Amino acid sequence: MTATSTVKGTTMTQTGEQKTKRMSFRQAINAAMAEAMREDEKVVLIGEDLRGGNGGTNPDPTVEAFGGVFGVTGGLWTEFGGDRVIDTPISESAILGAAAGAAVTGLRPVAELMFMDFFGVCYDEIYNQAAKFRYMFGGKATTPLTVRGIIGAGVGAAAQHSTSPYHLFTSTPGVKVVVPSNPADAKGLLLASIRDDDPVIFCEHKALYDVKGDVPVGSYVIPLGKANFTRRGTDVTIIAIGNPVNAANKVADKLKGEGISVEVLDPRTTSPLDEEAVLQSVADTGRVVIADESAARCGFGHDLAALIAQKGFHDLKAPIHLVTPPHSPVPFSHALEQLWIPGAERIEEAVRTVLKED
Numbered sequence: 001m002t003a004t005s006t007v008k009g010t011t012m013t014q015t016g017e018q019k020t021k022r023m024s025f026r027q028a029i030n031a032a033m034a035e036a037m038r039e040d041e042k043v044v045l046i047g048e049d050l051r052g053g054n055g056g057t058n059p060d061p062t063v064e065a066f067g068g069v070f071g072v073t074g075g076l077w078t079e080f081g082g083d084r085v086i087d088t089p090i091s092e093s094a095i096l097g098a099a100a101g102a103a104v105t106g107l108r109p110v111a112e113l114m115f116m117d118f119f120g121v122c123y124d125e126i127y128n129q130a131a132k133f134r135y136m137f138g139g140k141a142t143t144p145l146t147v148r149g150i151i152g153a154g155v156g157a158a159a160q161h162s163t164s165p166y167h168l169f170t171s172t173p174g175v176k177v178v179v180p181s182n183p184a185d186a187k188g189l190l191l192a193s194i195r196d197d198d199p200v201i202f203c204e205h206k207a208l209y210d211v212k213g214d215v216p217v218g219s220y221v222i223p224l225g226k227a228n229f230t231r232r233g234t235d236v237t238i239i240a241i242g243n244p245v246n247a248a249n250k251v252a253d254k255l256k257g258e259g260i261s262v263e264v265l266d267p268r269t270t271s272p273l274d275e276e277a278v279l280q281s282v283a284d285t286g287r288v289v290i291a292d293e294s295a296a297r298c299g300f301g302h303d304l305a306a307l308i309a310q311k312g313f314h315d316l317k318a319p320i321h322l323v324t325p326p327h328s329p330v331p332f333s334h335a336l337e338q339l340w341i342p343g344a345e346r347i348e349e350a351v352r353t354v355l356k357e358d
Contacts, residue, residue, distance in 0.1 A: 018216045018217070018218070018220065019216070019217045019218075020184075020214040020215060020216050020217060021214070021215055021217050022212055022213070022214055022215075023183055023212065023213075023215050024183060024209065024210055024211060024212050025180075025182070025183045025186050025204075025208040025209050025210070025211045025212075025213075026070065026071060026072050026209040026210065027183070027215075028183035028184065028186045028187040028213075028215045029072055029148075029186050029187065029190055029204065030072055030073065030074065030075070030076070031187055031215070032186070032187040032188075032190035032191045032194070033045065033073070033076060033110060033190070033194075034075075034076060034079065035191060035218070035219050036108075036110075036190075036191055036194040036195070037076070037079075037080050037084060039219065040108060041084075042106065042107050042108045043084075043107075043108045043109075043110065043194060044083075044084045044085075044086060044102065044107055044108070044109050044110070045073065045076065045080075045084065045085045045086065045109070045110050045111075045112070046086045046088060046095055046098055046099050046102070046109050046110070046111045046112070047073075047086075047087075047088060047095055047111055047112030047113070047114065047148075048087065048088050048089070048090050048095070048112070048114060049068050049069060049087065049114070050067070050068055050073045050076070050077065050085050050086070050087055050112060051067065051073075051077040051082070051085060051087050052067050052068065052074075052077075068112070068114075069114060070150070070206065070209055072204075072209070073085065073112070092113055092118050092119070092121040092122040093121055093122045093124075093125065095111050095112070095113065095122065096111055096113070096122040096125035096126060096130075096147070097122070097125050098111075099111035099125075099145055099147070100125050100126075100129050100130040100133075100143065100145055100199075102145075103130065103142075103143045103144050103145035103199070104130075104133055104141055104142075104143050107144075108144045108145075108146075108194060108195075109144075109145055109146070110146045110148060110194060111145065111146070111147050111148070112147075112148045112149070113147060113148070113149040114149065114150060115149065115150050115157075115160075115161045116149030116150055116151045116163070116164075116165060116203060117160055117161055117162070117163050117165070119149065119165060119168075119169075126147065126169075126172070126175065126199065126201070127172050130143050130145055130174075130175070130199045131172050131173065131174030131175045131199055132174055133174075134174065134198065135173075135174060142197040142198070143197070143198060143199050144194075144195075144196060144197050144198070145199045145200070146190070146193045146194050146196075146199075146200045146202055147199070147200070147201050147202065148190075148202045148204065149201070149202070149203060149204065150204050150205075150206045151163065151164040151165070151166065151179075151203045151204065151205055151206070151242070151293075152164055152205035152206050152207055152208075152242065152243055152293065153207075153293065153325075153330045153337055153340060153341050154206075154207040154243070154337065154338075154341055155206055155207055156332065156334055156337065157206065157330075158330065158332040159329035159330050159331070159332065162330035162337075163330060164203070164205070164242065164293045164294045165294065166179050166201070166203050166241075166242075166270055166294055166300060167270070167292075167294040167295055167298070167299045167300040167303070169201040169270075169271075170270040170271045170300060170303070174198070174199065175198070175199045175200065175201055175271065176193070176196065176198055176199070176200045176201070176224055176269065176271055176272065177200070177201045177203070177269060177270045177271045178190075178193055178200060178201070178202045178203065178224065178268065178269050178270075179203045179205075179241045179242040179267075179268065179269070179270060180203075180204070180208075180242070180268060181205075181208070181230075181240075181241065181242055181243065181245035181246060181266050181268070182208075182211065182213050182245075182246075183211065183212065183213040183214075183215045184213055184214065184215045184216065185222060185228070185266075185268060186204070186208075187215050187216070187220075188216070188220055188221050188222030189202070189221075189222050189224070189268060189269070190202060191219065191220065191221045192221040192222055192223060192224050193224070195221065196224065200224070203242065205242045205243040207243050208242075208243055208246075211246070222268070224269045224272060225269055225272035225273070225274055226268065226269075226274055226277075227265055227266060227267045227268060227274035227277035227278070228265075228266045228268055229263065229264065229265055229266075229277075229281075230245060230248075230249055230264045230265075230266055231248075231249060231252040231253075231262060231263055231264040232263055233252065233261035233262040233263035233264075233285065234261045234263070234284065234285060235260055235261040235262060235285060235287065235355065236260070236261075236262055236263070236285050236287040236288070236289060236351055236354060236355060237262075237263045237264075237265055237281045237282060237284070237285045237287065237288050237289070238251065238252065238262060238263070238264045238265070238288075238289045238290075238291060238347060238351065239265045239266075239267065239278065239281075239288065239289070239290045239291070239301075239304055240264065240265075240266060240290070240291040240292070240347075241266060241267050241268070241270065241292065241300065242293060243293065244291040244292065244293055244323075244342055244343075244347070245264065245266045247291065247342075247343050247344040247347055248262075248264045248291055248344075248347055249264055250344045251344050251347045251348045251351060252264050254348070255348070255351065260351070260355070262351065263281055263284070263285055265277060265278065265281050267304075270300050270303075273307075275307060275311070278304065278307065278308065278312075279307075279308070279311055279312045279315075282308055282312040282315050282316065283312065283315040286315055286316055286317035286318070287316070287317055287318050287354045287355065288305075288308060288316070288320045288321070288354070289320075289321045289322075289323060289347060289350045289351050289354055290304050290305060290320065290321070290322050290323065291323045291324075291342045291347050291350075292304075292322065292323070292324050292342065293324070293325060293341065293342055294324075295324065295325070295327075296324045296325055296326055296327035296328075297327055299324060301322045301323075301324055302322070305320045305322060308320060317358050318354045318355075318357035318358055319354070319357060321350040321353060321354050323342040323346050323347050323350050324342055325340050325341065325342060326340060328340070
C-alpha cells in the first residue's frame, strides 16, 4: 500500500511502513543510484573514475577500485557492470555530450562532472542543448538527464575545486536544480531527479559527504520544488540551502536558549523554487536573513531577496540581510577560507542585527 506522509516538513512517497537506516550523505547518494538502477535498466552512470580507474589498491581491470575520488559510486560497477557504469576519459564535453544524446534517445543517464567548477568546459551541452530539447521539438522530446557534481568550500580544495555555481544553472530555462543539505534529502531528491523527464543539475556539497543521518530504506522520493522547514520560529527567518542550512540550524538552536525564535527554511531546489513557502515564512516572521554560498553578486540569495522585495515587501519589519562570500575566488589558506564561508558566526551576527532594525 502506498501512502504519503510528512516528516519534519519533508514529503515522502512511502510503500508500507518506511524503515530508516543510519548512513552518511555519501552512502545516501550511492543508495539512491543503486535503487534507481535496480528499478529501471535504462538508468546508466557516465563519468570519469566511477569505477575508480586501474590504479590504487586494485590494478586489475576486472576488479572495482575505489569508486570515484570521494568513493560515492563504490560498489556500483561490481553490481551493474561496465555497460551501465561507464568510465570515461577526462573530458567533460564528452561526458555531457554522450549523456545528453543518450537521454534524448531513450536512456536515463546520470552523468558525473566530479567538481562542478568545470561545468564551463561542457556548458554548451547543458545550456544550449539538453535544456532546450523539449522546447525545440515542440514538447515531443524528453531529456531525463541527471548531472551530478561536487560543490562547496571548507575542505581546502582551493579556488578551482570549491565553488557553488548553482545560481548559474538556476538562471538557465529548461533545467531543474537541486542542492540537498542532509542524507535523507540527498537520497529522496536524487531518486526524484533520476525519474524526472527533464534535465536536473544535482549539486553535492563536499563538506557534507561524511555527515550522517537517518535515511529511509528502499525507494522513496522527495518532490522537486518542495521546501523544508528544518526549524520553526516566529521572530526571524533564515533561508539557506546546501551546507549553510546546517550552520543556520546551529544558530537557531543557540538563540532558542536566549528566547529568540528562529525559523530555518531550506528550499532544497532552486528551480523549481517553492515561492509559497518562502513568502509564507516571511509573512510569519517579518524578518529575513539569507545565507548563500553561491556568489556575492547576482547569486541565488539575491534572487530570493528580489522575490521577497517584490511579493512580500509589506510583510517585512526590517531590511533583508544577505550573508554571502566576498566577491573573490575561494582562498586555499584554511584561515582565509573559513572567513570566506558564510558560516554560523556571520549568520548569527546578521540575525542579531535584523532583530534590532524594527
